Amino acid sequence: MSDTAPAAAEASPRSDGTPGRTPNPWRALIFIALAQLMVVLDATIVNIALPSAQQDLGISDGNRQWVITAYALAFGGLLLFGGRIADLWGRKRTFVLGLAGFAAASALGGAAQSGAMMFGARALQGVFGALLAPAALSLLAVMFTDAKERAKAFGIYGAIAGGGGAVGLILGGFLTEYLDWRWTFFVNIPFALVAALGAYFVIHEPSGSRNRSSLDIPGVILSTLGLVSLVYGFTRAESEGWSDTTTIGLFVVAGVLLLAFVVTESRVKAPLLPLRVITERNRGGVYLSLGLAIIAMFGLFLFLTYYLQAVQGYSPVKTGFAFLPMIAGMITGSTQIGARLMTRVPPRLLMGPGFLLAAVGMLVLTQLEIGSSYVSLLLPGQLLLGLGMGTAFMPAMSLATYGVEPRDSGVASAMVNTSQQVGGAIGTALLNTIAASATTAYISDHIAGAGSKTQAQLVQLQGQVHGYTSAIWFAVGILVAASLIAMTLINTGRPGAGSASGESAEGAQDEFQIPVVAH
Numbered sequence: 001m002s003d004t005a006p007a008a009a010e011a012s013p014r015s016d017g018t019p020g021r022t023p024n025p026w027r028a029l030i031f032i033a034l035a036q037l038m039v040v041l042d043a044t045i046v047n048i049a050l051p052s053a054q055q056d057l058g059i060s061d062g063n064r065q066w067v068i069t070a071y072a073l074a075f076g077g078l079l080l081f082g083g084r085i086a087d088l089w090g091r092k093r094t095f096v097l098g099l100a101g102f103a104a105a106s107a108l109g110g111a112a113q114s115g116a117m118m119f120g121a122r123a124l125q126g127v128f129g130a131l132l133a134p135a136a137l138s139l140l141a142v143m144f145t146d147a148k149e150r151a152k153a154f155g156i157y158g159a160i161a162g163g164g165g166a167v168g169l170i171l172g173g174f175l176t177e178y179l180d181w182r183w184t185f186f187v188n189i190p191f192a193l194v195a196a197l198g199a200y201f202v203i204h205e206p207s208g209s210r211n212r213s214s215l216d217i218p219g220v221i222l223s224t225l226g227l228v229s230l231v232y233g234f235t236r237a238e239s240e241g242w243s244d245t246t247t248i249g250l251f252v253v254a255g256v257l258l259l260a261f262v263v264t265e266s267r268v269k270a271p272l273l274p275l276r277v278i279t280e281r282n283r284g285g286v287y288l289s290l291g292l293a294i295i296a297m298f299g300l301f302l303f304l305t306y307y308l309q310a311v312q313g314y315s316p317v318k319t320g321f322a323f324l325p326m327i328a329g330m331i332t333g334s335t336q337i338g339a340r341l342m343t344r345v346p347p348r349l350l351m352g353p354g355f356l357l358a359a360v361g362m363l364v365l366t367q368l369e370i371g372s373s374y375v376s377l378l379l380p381g382q383l384l385l386g387l388g389m390g391t392a393f394m395p396a397m398s399l400a401t402y403g404v405e406p407r408d409s410g411v412a413s414a415m416v417n418t419s420q421q422v423g424g425a426i427g428t429a430l431l432n433t434i435a436a437s438a439t440t441a442y443i444s445d446h447i448a449g450a451g452s453k454t455q456a457q458l459v460q461l462q463g464q465v466h467g468y469t470s471a472i473w474f475a476v477g478i479l480v481a482a483s484l485i486a487m488t489l490i491n492t493g494r495p496g497a498g499s500a501s502g503e504s505a506e507g508a509q510d511e512f513q514i515p516v517v518a519h
Helices: 005-011 025-057 066-089 091-110 115-143 147-178 188-202 217-240 245-265 275-279 281-311 316-322 324-341 348-365 374-399 406-449 453-489 500-509
Strands: none
Touching: 025 066, 025 091, 025 115, 025 147, 025 188, 025 316, 066 091, 066 115, 066 217, 066 406, 091 115, 091 188, 091 406, 115 147, 115 406, 147 316, 147 324, 147 374, 217 245, 217 406, 275 281, 275 406, 281 316, 281 348, 281 374, 281 406, 281 453, 324 348, 324 374, 348 374, 348 453, 406 453
């Protein structure tokens, strides 16, 4: 960028046309990061509180999954719509609206007096989360234009996106054990209010970054119904099995609707998801490799939680703290490794090795046994996994808006969240099915040799652990595949590596200081 760019930025009006103050993106990052932490926490914090909430509200075993599923369906189904709304209405406005709505929905969930009220509150959380999450990421994309500052900002954001789920397990355990399950909802209210007030006064969206085209209604309908069907299909597969007629029907419907969506987007004048956003090889590589990595990580959260509580006898709070090495690894990988190297090496040289290091951490965890030592096995395995994921997540989050015009940054950001949400649904369903099948097979092969009740219980525990390690082996393979995809598809150079002679032209095309690849 030229030397006159900062002065121009100071004099430019905000996106609403009013004169703007000199924006300070670092102050804005505080509130964006706080909002992102709240959304990521909510994906896991309710899991630990679910047994207590189920008992208080009289929710049946058959319906309890809807506390999780209602949120996942609304959030996953509406992400693309939320991303485009941010582009059309303005990211700041969408961000604040999402925070206010999320706080109201959380208050409703905390005050729930019945299962139906709880399900409705969770669905509303998903709706407003789908507005909030892509708006947060796209605000970073349009506010941090300097390559080094962008690296630091996305390092922080990547650490939160990767480690927030594990933090949710700790916080959920504390709130449930020492206060009440309702506080797993009420805790969102101060988060949201502080972030909304801070965003209102601090965030100043760059002018000219809003998309002024009309909303693609057919695209909204097809993408929402297609993604809802896909996410619900994987959720149902976990509980009813992959051969269930309804499960298969949901996958077929999802395939038809999403294919129709792609055809529609290639023909309409102002598409909800311009195909140029996903067909560029670097962004495509990010969405695919990140989705695969999330499949592996969400499966591990599930198995380690069950292993620590059901096999090792940990309390909810102790289980949460047991995930601290993974969180520490993710923060270190994002802020100390990824952020420091992002402006020096191409993104694939962080993402590929990062996913591979995470696979090594998973490989360590395949050695789990009933009496495995936390210090000698679980701690190093989690630390390696966290370091690898943090190092890979940071450039992935930044590269998701690689070469995207500012007017499309919202929907490009939504694609990151969509790949994470769909990856989480697949990971939970697919790896849980693998684990359950391996456990059943192990128990049927060994239960006949159990001569007493104590031996039979031991076989049951050994079967559970065998199931977990069998699924973790699949997660190792998935992370290796993510590494190969990142190394193969992602071919952009390091940020800000454009030639000096082309600086001014590059700045006009791409305010993020990342070379634009011709489509």
